[in-house]
Amino acid sequence: MECDRGETCAFFNNKLALKPAVLELVKQTFCSHDKLQCSRYQLIMAGLPVPDDLYPSDSNRGREIIREWRNRAR
Numbered sequence: 463m464e465c466d467r468g469e470t471c472a473f474f475n476n477k478l479a480l481k482p483a484v485l486e487l488v489k490q491t492f493c494s495h496d497k498l499q500c501s502r503y504q505l506i507m508a509g510l511p512v513p514d515d516l517y518p519s520d521s522n523r524g525r526e527i528i529r530e531w532r533n534r535a536r
């Protein structure tokens with residue numbers, strides 16, 4: 463499922479300064495086909511701010527951010 467957050471997404475707009483071939487590969491994997499597996503998208507859906515430097519594939523860091531916010535909300 464294609465992602466509709468490209469306009470505002472730092473990764474999608476190459477703010478992480480990746481090599482073009484790497485950027486395109488990750489865009490194909492996440493942005494064009496599987497946004498639900500993207501760590502950035504998961505934070506957006508949780509209503510949380512997304513660090514500019516978070517990679518779509520960095521699920522450990524994404525889960526940790528969500529866990530920290532949940533702990534703070536208690």
Ligand code: SF4
Nearest residue numbers: 465471493500502503
């Ligand atoms: S899938 Fe992830 S990286 Fe791609 S545009 Fe959506 S939020 Fe950004």
